[in-house]
Amino acid sequence: MDELAQLGEAGVARGDLVGLAAGPGPRIGLSAAGRPLLAGADAVRLADEKLRPRWVIWSGETAATLAARGVRLATCWDIAAVHRLLFGGWRADPGWVWAHLKELALATIPAAGPPNLFEQGEPGDLEEPVGPDGYLRPPWVSGGWSASPGHLTRWAELAVTTAALQQAGLARLADRPMALATAYSESAAELLCAELSADGLPMDRATAQQVLAAFVGPRPRTEAEAARSRAARDAAVLRHAPPGASADLRSPAQVRSLLARIGVDVPDTRAWRLRAFRDAHPLVAALLEWRKAERIATTYGYGWLDAHLGEDGRLRGTWTGSDGAAGRMTASGGLHNMPAVMRRAVVAETGHVFVRADLGQIEPRVLAAVSRDRALAGATTADDLYAPVAEQLGVDRPTAKVAVLGAMYGQTTGHGAQALRRLTKAYPVAMRYLDEADRDAQAGRDLRTYGGRRVVMTAGGKETAARVAARGRYGRNALIQGAAAELFKMWAVTVRARGAPLGARIVLCLHDELIVHAPAEQGGATARLVDDCLQEAAVRWAQGRAVRFISDTSIVHRWSDAKATAGPGDEPPDP
DNA sequence: GATTTCACGTA
DNA sequence: CGTACGTGAAATCC
Numbered sequence: 192m193d194e195l196a197q198l199g200e201a202g203v204a205r206g207d208l209v210g211l212a213a214g215p216g217p218r219i220g221l222s223a224a225g226r227p228l229l230a231g232a233d234a235v236r237l238a239d240e241k242l243r244p245r246w247v248i249w250s251g252e253t254a255a256t257l258a259a260r261g262v263r264l265a266t267c268w269d270i271a272a273v274h275r276l277l278f279g280g281w282r283a284d285p286g287w288v289w290a291h292l293k294e295l296a297l298a299t300i301p302a303a304g305p306p307n308l309f310e311q312g313e314p315g316d317l318e319e320p321v322g323p324d325g326y327l328r329p330p331w332v333s334g335g336w337s338a339s340p341g342h343l344t345r346w347a348e349l350a351v352t353t354a355a356l357q358q359a360g361l362a363r364l365a366d367r368p369m370a371l372a373t374a375y376s377e378s379a380a381e382l383l384c385a386e387l388s389a390d391g392l393p394m395d396r397a398t399a400q401q402v403l404a405a406f407v408g409p410r411p412r413t414e415a416e417a418a419r420s421r422a423a424r425d426a427a428v429l430r431h432a433p434p435g436a437s438a439d440l441r442s443p444a445q446v447r448s449l450l451a452r453i454g455v456d457v458p459d460t461r462a463w464r465l466r467a468f469r470d471a472h473p474l475v476a477a478l479l480e481w482r483k484a485e486r487i488a489t490t491y492g493y494g495w496l497d498a499h500l501g502e503d504g505r506l507r508g509t510w511t512g513s514d515g516a517a518g519r520m521t522a523s524g525g526l527h528n529m530p531a532v533m534r535r536a537v538v539a540e541t542g543h544v545f546v547r548a549d550l551g552q553i554e555p556r557v558l559a560a561v562s563r564d565r566a567l568a569g570a571t572t573a574d575d576l577y578a579p580v581a582e583q584l585g586v587d588r589p590t591a592k593v594a595v596l597g598a599m600y601g602q603t604t605g606h607g608a609q610a611l612r613r614l615t616k617a618y619p620v621a622m623r624y625l626d627e628a629d630r631d632a633q634a635g636r637d638l639r640t641y642g643g644r645r646v647v648m649t650a651g652g653k654e655t656a657a658r659v660a661a662r663g664r665y666g667r668n669a670l671i672q673g674a675a676a677e678l679f680k681m682w683a684v685t686v687r688a689r690g691a692p693l694g695a696r697i698v699l700c701l702h703d704e705l706i707v708h709a710p711a712e713q714g715g716a717t718a719r720l721v722d723d724c725l726q727e728a729a730v731r732w733a734q735g736r737a738v739r740f741i742s743d744t745s746i747v748h749r750w751s752d753a754k755a756t757a758g759p760g761d762e763p764p765d766p
Numbered sequence: 767g768a769t770t771t772c773a774c775g776t777a
Numbered sequence: 778c779g780t781a782c783g784t785g786a787a788a789t790c791c
Contacts, residue, residue, distance in 0.1 A: 439787090441786065441787070442786090442787060442788085443771090443772055443773075443787080443788090444772095444787085444788080459772075459773090460772085460773085461772080461773065461774085462773080462774070482773080482774080483774095486773085486774060486775070486784095486785095489784085489785060489786075490774085490775075490783095490784055490785060491775080491784095495784095508783095514781070514782060515781090515782090516780085516781060516782085517780085517781070519777085519781070519782075521781090521782055521783075522782090522783085523783065523784090524783090525775085525776095525783075525784070526776095526783095527775090527776055527777080527782065527783070528774085528775040528776040528777090528782075528783060528784075529775075529776075530774095530775060530776085531775090531776085549777095592778095593778060594778095596778055596779080597778050597779085599778095599779085599780095600778065600779040600780060601778095601779065601780090602778050602779075664779065664780070665779095665780070665781095667779095667780090668779065668780045668781080669780085669781090671780095672777095672780070672781070701776075701777065702776080702777040702781090702782095703777065704777080
């Protein structure tokens with residue numbers, strides 16, 4: 192293909208930065224070694240295979256556009272994702288990113304005008320994205336820019352310039368040697384997100400409806416039928432109410448009054464609070480059951496299925512590579528908070544299996560790695576990290592676990608004082624790391640995760656002692672949760688890359704858990720690959736830190752089969 | 767009509 | 778233990 196030859200002529204080699212801008216039209220603007228070039232989707236796909244450059248895109252939106260055209264890039268540099276890493280916060284449009292890199296005043300960034308741009312803008316707007324004031328010109332950043340060949344290639348060229356500035360910025364983070372590698376995996380995670388959004392999670396509609404029917408009855412055919420069904424559910428609770436007393440169960444205030452009538456006096460009606468009164472009055476137990484069904488009926492009911500489960504049996508939501516705080520992946524459409532009972536409906540397609548794997552005790556292991564605590568790293572050689580920790584502390588396992596988790600999350604209540612002292616003595620390096628994060632956050636100083644993600648701490652407002660303490664906990668948690676998210680994404684994008692030749696595709700990411708959809712005959716190979724990828728990612732991520740990471744991996748047909756091996760002595764997995 | 771509060775699902 | 782997210786309905790604000 193012509194374009195491929197031209198990229199070759201430009202001397203593009205594996206890993207070189209090549210700008211890529213996709214507009215609404217079929218042509219894609221490229222910039223390779225300063226040369227402007229236009230290509231179709233097929234040429235980009237071919238160039239990706241043969242030359243494997245690092246495509247520079249302005250944001251995951253480009254990845255989504257390409258995925259819709261059947262192009263799945265191997266790797267990229269996602270400017271928006273790297274911006275969030277380098278500077279923190281959520282906003283990452285080109286004008287914002289550029290102003291940060293050029294150290295221009297943020298308050299005077301020119302606002303995007305009306306979307307008719309090139310016709311009625313300033314002179315020069317058409318030719319050059321950078322204005323005389325140094326800012327990006329509004330018509331270029333507003334997204335509605337012209338898809339003319341000149342604009343596409345110029346925009347691609349500017350992307351490369353911007354990426355180079357970001358690389359220089361990351362290189363200046365002398366005490367964050369993993370920042371560049373993190374930028375790579377965060378970028379690839381954006382490609383993964385575009386694919387997750389496009390592909391969806393396999394779900395069997397019949398099974399899903401069966402699960403729903405068991406909780407809230409069959410799908411109502413009319414609004415009257417739905418109302419009857421609701422009334423029947425309500426009646427099951429209200430029949431326990433004293434004569435004459437009633438309440439709209441959907442109104443917390445009315446529920447609270449109703450509870451008072453039966454002698455249950457509570458400040459709010461949250462489930463964890465009501466559980467203590469479960470045996471006090473039959474209405475309480477009935478109410479808790481009602482809440483469960485109501486949650487399913489409203490949030491994860493037939494309406495939810497209709498909205499998010501496609502004709503093709505795929506449950507779709509929109510994925511983002513990093514949330515506002517610590518950088519975990521998020522998904523809409525209920526993909527991240529689907530009730531566990533619905534996992535029965537997550538079924539592999541015919542001829543396929545799921546390989547699901549979750550990281551074991553990820554947070555204390557991450558703490559050992561990022562803090563460089565030799566003693567805690569030693570404990571990670573055990574499959575159950577809390578066993579050697581308990582021995583070291585001279586306490587039982589549950590106590591050790593609560594102490595470690597409490598230290599990581601900034602425990603405020605309870606009986607951890609003595610265990611905490613022992614913890615500080617046994618693992619002083621790790622504890623100092625957490626304390627420092629806590630102190631910095633309390634003081635309103637910004638933090639940076641192990642991988643270099645900036646966590647912006649905004650002090651201000653009512654500085655009550657409680658607010659300051661909450662900020663300390665937030666900071667403490669952000670460094671652990673954030674670093675865990677970085678390792679997880681490195682693992683996920685490694686699986687994405689290595690799994691592609693097997694036809695194995697990631698269909699769900701759940702903070703410490705991966706679900707990979709693979710041809711049945713590749714199930715075993717995929718399971719091994721998932722484990723190998725964890726070791727590969729861990730070596731890269733925590734080189735020389737002697738920290739062991741483990742995953743629990745299984746091959747299943749439906750998601751709910753995964754935890755079937757859990758015996759009565761097992762506890763629920765940690766966050 | 768938009769925003770806040772309550773509640774609850776997941777990790 | 779404590780943190781994060783997305784969601785939906787009611788309550789509240791304007």
